[in-house]
Structure formats: C-alpha cells, structure tokens
Amino acid sequence: MTTSSALSAPIGLTVQQGIATLTLNRPEARNAISDEMRSLLIDYLEQVTSDNDIKALIVTGAGKGFCAGGDIKGMQARMNAPAGSVAFNGWKRQQRVHHAVSLLHNLPKPTIAAVNGAATGLGCDMALSCDFIIASQNASFAMSYIARGLIPDGGGLYFLPRRVGLSKAKELIFSGRTVAPEEAQHIGMIDRIAAPDDLLAAAQDWAEQLSAGSATALALSKSILNSTFELTQNQISAMGSQAQGICYTSSEHQASVAAFLARKAERS
Template identity: 35%
Template sequence: MVSERRELQSITVERNDAIVTITLRRPQKKNAANDAMWSELLDEFRSIPNDASVRAVVLTGAGGNFCSGADLSAEERDERPHQLSVMRHIGDVCLALHRLPQPTIAKVRGVAVGAGMNLALSCDLIAASEDARFSEIFAKRGLSLDFGGSWLLPRLIGLHRAKELALLADIIDARRAAELGLVNRVLPDDELDACVDDWATRLAGGPPIALAMSKRMLNNAFNVTLEQAIDDEGLSQTVNFGTTDTPEAIAAFVEKREPEFHGR
C-alpha cells in the first residue's frame, strides 16, 4: 500500500494507493487562491500525468469550504507582476487540470465561487454537500469570467443559463446547481466523504487507458464533427485491444470475477 502526505504552503497532497487527494488549505480565507496556491496546484497537475500509478484525483478544500475564488486582497495584488502575466499563470493551472488523463472528482462543501466554482466545474465529477453554494461571482467584483468559465458553462448548461449565472452573479444552492446540471450528486454532509471515496475507488480500479481516452473524447465532443468523433472512437478501441486490460476484462466476465486492470 502506497501512503504519503505532503503539506505545502497552501495545499496538502495525500496519496493512498492509486488515489491522490489535493486539499486547498487556506481556511482563514475560505481557501481563496493566492499566487502560492496557483503555483502549487500547477506543479501537482503537471506532475500527476507522469505517474501511471495514480488512477484518480480528488480535489477538495479545508475548513468546511471548497474555494472562495482568487484572493483579491490588497496585500496579494501589491506583490503581483502585471495582471496579464497573473491571468496567463492561472490559465495554465486550468489547462493542466483539464489535461489530466486521470479522472478527477471535486468534493465541495461550503462556498465554491468565482474561480473556485470553475475549479470544481473543471473536474470530471462533482459531489456536493447540501450546504454547498455556488456562484459565478465575478460581475459583483467588477470582473468577467475566468478559469475557463466562459468555455465550461455553455457546454454544461446551455448559453442562456450560462449568461444568467455570469451576468447576474447570483449565489445558488447545491440543489439548484444539481437541477441545472452543474453537480452530479448532492448529499448530506455526513455522507459526502463516503460517496467520493466510493467513486475514487471505483475509478482507480477501472481501466486507466480506456478511461483516459473516453475522457479526452468527451472533452473534445463539442469541437469535432461526428465523422471525427467516430474516427477517434475507432482509434481508441484499437489501442484498447492492444492492451492487456481488454482481454483481462473479457476473461473476468467469462469467469464471473472482478477484472484487475494494469494500464498497459
């Protein structure tokens, strides 16, 4: 069993077997992301794809909140380079998260607003506690969408609902987020950890190459034609049949047992 815990300046990284959990850790600021947090997240998101033994990633927050967005306090802004450089750096974090081949889960308690909301939406699955609150709060701060929100929202909920969230910047509760299709599950707080643990365990036990290719194709779905999608499916299945995982899955089905996938 692989077990590891690293406490960095603004995040904690825990490894349990094939599952990595990244916890945003600035509870005194509701986990608002400062430059140190963005840099630490970028390093983790860029290193994880190089470790084939990592099968699933969970992203969550400390102290009862997910993330209150970027830290806009004066002391943070005073220490920063030109704003365009800052935004390019934050954009790199967003892209690195989207490019993770491993399935990702956002476990959301409390607030997930602004870049914090879009950080959650950038994950493949979202489980939220009943007390979770979401908002594209940018307009109330005199800002426009960032961390991929302008790309994510229309794809997730359609253009007009995306505009409603972005332009009015209302705070919505977890139930409303689920109704809109932003959240996969809403659970009582005492059931949230068990749900995410179950999902992460199931994903970690799945065929990593096949899951990564399905994730990539789904992420590209709105950017390709049906003909291109079918070609991608054919190429992906050809790759799958060249691995040991597909024969193992077929053998396990015939033998009425659970398959053991190795990602090779």
C-alpha cells in the first residue's frame, strides 16, 4: 500500500511496503528548511514514530538538491527583528530545530538519508542524524555554517565527530569545504554510494533489510546504542538487562522460540 501527503506541500510523506519516505519538497529553494517545513517535519516524524505499520524511514530531497540548510529569508527576518528580541527569537527557533533533529535521531526504527544532491549546513546535519547515509554520485556534503558566521546548530557538533573522529570533524567544520561522495565514504561520513537513478530503490531495499527483524528488539537496541559513547560499560549493561527483560515478554521473541521448538520437534 502506498499513501501520500499533498504533493504541493513543502514536505511529502509516502509509505510503501512498510517503509516511509519523507521528501523535502522545495526544489526551487534547494529544499532549504523554512519555519513551515520545520513544523511539518516535526509532525511527520511524530506520525512515523507512532505508526506501528511503518518499519523504517527514508529521508530524501526533491529535485537536484537534498537540503541547502536554513532558509535565507528566515535569516533576513531574524536580522530585521527588533534588537531586544533577536536572541530570544533565535533561542525559540533553536528549540524547534533541536526537537526535530532529536525526533529523527531517536526514531525507534531504522532511518536512512538518501542524499540525492547537495547537503549543506542544516541539510548535512539532518543526514548525519540518520542511522545510515546512502548518497547519489551527484551528492555533496558541506558543514557550511562558518561561511555565514555560525556554528553547526542542527546536531553536527555531536554527530560528525562520532562518524569521522574529532580531528577530521574540526577540519570539516572549520573550513566548511565541500566533500564529494567518494571522500565522504572513505572517511566514514557516509555508508554507501549509488547511481542517481538507483538511489531510492537502493535505499528502499536497504530499509527493508534493516527492518526485517523484531521491531521491539530493534527499537531497544537503537536506544541503547545511541547512548554508547556517553555511558560506561556498566551503565550500558544495566540498560541492556532491562531491555532484554522487555524482549523476553515480546510477541516476536515468543513466536520465534515457538517456531524454533516446532522445527526441532519435527526433526527428532
């Protein structure tokens, strides 16, 4: 079954064989994130999180670009605001950005960024916040905040060092330079490269493979793995013990054990 949001909306959502595809849909602006898109993104991510029929999520862009980052018109509006409200307005916007990124990063299902074109600034952050990144041969990546006199504010300060190491993350953030897919894969910034025409099909196939197992075990494993670098081994083990207790009671585990015992009985 395939469902679709309004095609004219700045973000579209489709579901095919249990895999949701969220498409940033402002190709005329290279899918730069506007305030409207940020709100829609939060709504759709909450919907995907709560829908048990959706097993995984793919994030991609319409047109030639993946996401050009924050909307320049929004930046102009912030600069033209009264001086006394600039900082607080910026803080409120940051809360929305961080909420959206947190929803994507902590989604209890596999997430794949299918990067079809340039992913710059916030667009690069969004890709990095997914579990996996598959990039078109036409894609590129840039932590371009430095060119606007800004720091990465969409999670890049957290996600990038975990993928490429601290020194390389500093080099990419300090320079803001563009990284081609081949280099991005070599340094661990992305996971796979696909031909442009094969990108979404490859992402769909990968998402189906990643989400074929127990949804309960997957969600619990992901929640623990996302904390691995911040916690001690004992803390991770304790979280694992609690999660395993939940898995013992899950319908997936019980069905798997019953099927195994039935096969064993047939062979004996």
